[in-house]
Amino acid sequence: MSATGIGAAVRRKEDFRFITGKGQYTDDISRPGQTYIHFVRSPHAHAKIRKIDNAAAKAMPGVVAVLTGADLANDKIGNLICGWAITSKDGTPMKMSAHPAIANVKACHVGDAVAVVIAETLGQAKDAGEKLVVDYEVLPAVADPAKAQAAGAPLIHDVAPNNTIYQWHLGDQKATDAAFKAANHVTKLDIINNRLVPNAIEPRAALADYDSGTDSLTLWNTSQNPHVARLVIAAFVGMAPEHKLRVIAPDVGGGFGSKIFIYPEEVVCLWAARKVNRPVKWNSDRSEAFLTDAHGRDHVTHAEMAFDAEGKITALRAKTIANLGAYMSTFSSSVPTYLYATLLSGQYGIANIYCEVDAVYTNTVPVDAYRGAGRPEATFVVERLVEVGAREMSMDPADLRKKNFVKSFPHQTPVIMAYDAGDYAASLKKAQEIADVKGFGKRKRDSARNGKLRGLGYSTYIEACGIAPSQAVGSLGAGVGLWESAEVRVNPTGSVEVLTGSHSHGQGHETTFAQLVAGRLGIPIENISIVHGDTDKVQFGMGTYGSRSGAVGMTAIVKALDKVEAKAKKVAAFMLEAAEGDIEFKDGKFTVAGTDKAAAWGDVALNAYIAHKFTGAELEPGLKEGAFYDPTNFTFPAGCHICELEIDPETGNTEIMGWTAVDDFGVIINPMIVEGQVHGGIAQGVGQALFEGTVYDKDGQLVNGSYMDYAMPRADYLPSFKIDTTETRCPSNPLGIKGCGEAGAIAAPAAVMNAITDALGTEDIAMPATPAAVWRTLQKVNTSRPAAA
């Protein structure tokens, strides 16, 4: 391992600008003559728009324009779309409603935009927005997914009777039901996977500029995938031809999925910029983010697990209602289906699995992928069932897991996925050692002596990352291919620019991608720059989500580097007057086998461009190669997290006393960055389990739409984490990488809730297990559980 190559904990190249305040986020960018846009949003969850009177607003100081959904429709700006087609079990297509960027006929959730004001300053735009008179006819609303399909529930979109978008299923129902009939023991759980708000600390933003001289548009926005944004806004919304639209996602302050999607605001900014022929800027405030960023999770599930007399899991079945909110967001349909039910086998060999999912509309903010996307929901179902099953059968929860682990690979589950490599017992064993599980009994007794309840919970999770072979996802309904692109440009002086279709918004690609190139070409990491996030600079790429940038994005770079090396060897052969087949390349030096002839990397790069040593007929000048890489399988990171916690029965307060994570991410490029990804994921997972829960009242009002009300994890709510790894190489990509971005968020909720229920001695508590919820549960069971272990 070199000091900066694969496996080295290199300090991040991108950090200097961030720690000196020189990052360039979307809201840091300004254009001459820019205007500010303010969205007037529905205060009602469900309301017909009878009339909008904009006369008073238009007369306000500084107002440039007031625009409505009718104006948008008149200009024939198309609707937003969901890009993954799901077919119901009866063969009918999903029921996708129209989703205009500004509501024209009716508003379907609190925060749905009904008009915009564009003014010289933001203050003037907001002031004028106050003067806009919208005559609403308020309609009954439904926010609870469990009530959305009930007879008499308010109908949100005519296209979807009973507010049902699809009724989908996966697996063999007959065989699964038969296995349940034959079961020795059945564990049953009702689970609510609580609705979360992603809350990247940088709010979404957009700045649109129209160049009338070339009739082209530029959009700076907070995007995880600028090319996909350009494609959708060009091809489906019909804003401008793709080559007349440039999308730039500069520094982006966190995404966690919420910045994948194509949102109304960026569409409206582009449209408005052309209409007023001036740049238009929008920056979401936090309250607006709560009302417009796609939320995550929000499943209601009944799940059952069947065991034989020896504790072998023989079957799993689940029925889930998934809330997709008021409109179908860009990838919403895939989250509770192919990203969820396909992981219900967990780390276990389960012969029979059947899952039914009803996706429903409600009068709430759209729901889409949030860190983990479907896999945290699946892991929670499986890991809670296993843990509760062990308790009901009086077995050790770790032993029950070990008994059921998949042990030979490849392993085909009954729900599509073919696991390629792993050693689940190894990560469990290592985690148990680090967490000192053997000493837990004593610690529990010590806690009891202090009047505290101590619990320990496991989560042995698996996830499918890399998303994934284009042909496979295409057959499952995806509207896009899920490959990745790279271009490696070698400059005449030997420095290198890598143009990647991946996008970094905290993951550190400028460092890890450069490590890959430095190790391969034997050049200093300082001589490499990573270019991403600008559709005018970078070839089409798919962006970053699903922990795919290592496994897929970096593999595309490897393929481009293969081509660069092959071409450079040809150049070196001419320079060294040797046969191409005799040229060897190592540590930044080209040599001729069996001789002392050599050429340095920089000399070969220069010769590729000055082209003095070969004719154009023999070799094209230049040194620049591109590649597209389409994976052959998903990757399957897996591991074991153990949470140990203590509850104060007097207050219901939970304190996490220890967190151990042992993950198998395959080959690791930069362990420092990987640990950071795991820390952040765990914090979000602990947030879901203990603090975060999005509350709508029965009328569809968001009750906790600010940081005063929505409990974000803070530093003093969390412990320091013990992080370690095991390694089985991923066989489906040349680097052996599996991906690490989502693991913590996937593993953590089940570990916390298994520990809390262990401490409380009852399964009767849902996420978030706030102090109030824990206290109420304790009053119900009326126990203080003295030293039992």
Added chain:
Amino acid sequence: MPAVSMTVNGNPVKGDADARTLLVQYLRETLRLTGTHVGCDTSQCGACVVDVNGKAVKSCTMFAWQAEGASVTTIEGLANGATLHPMQEAFRDNHGLQCGFCTPGMIMTAVDMVKRKGHDLDDKTIREELEGNICRCTGYHNIVKAIAAGAKAMA
């Protein structure tokens, strides 16, 4: 619009600000010092923390005119020329940042914390003192490490 004068990062500055212009807007939009960020609208996240007359202040909670005549230091003014402040170095050395958006506020808060609490900071103190700063990326683990190391390096 009335003009507001103050010293920012050692330089006297003057710029127009109406009565409702927040200090953070004045810094970001009038002075184009965009290193100070806005992550919320309820003074919870701390991305906007700057130093005003020697105290850490959330610049979204005061008007620009309230800083008339004040001495303000932002993240852009923390380094001594090309030499980074020890707390900036500590954040980089300890991977105390990911997306970087909360980072300026974290670093400004950390420097203030050392001023008030000294150079030998334990985890519990650091975590409690970070009550007013939210990070969504790091899980705080490496921020806590960075601040402990930065506090020692500032001694």
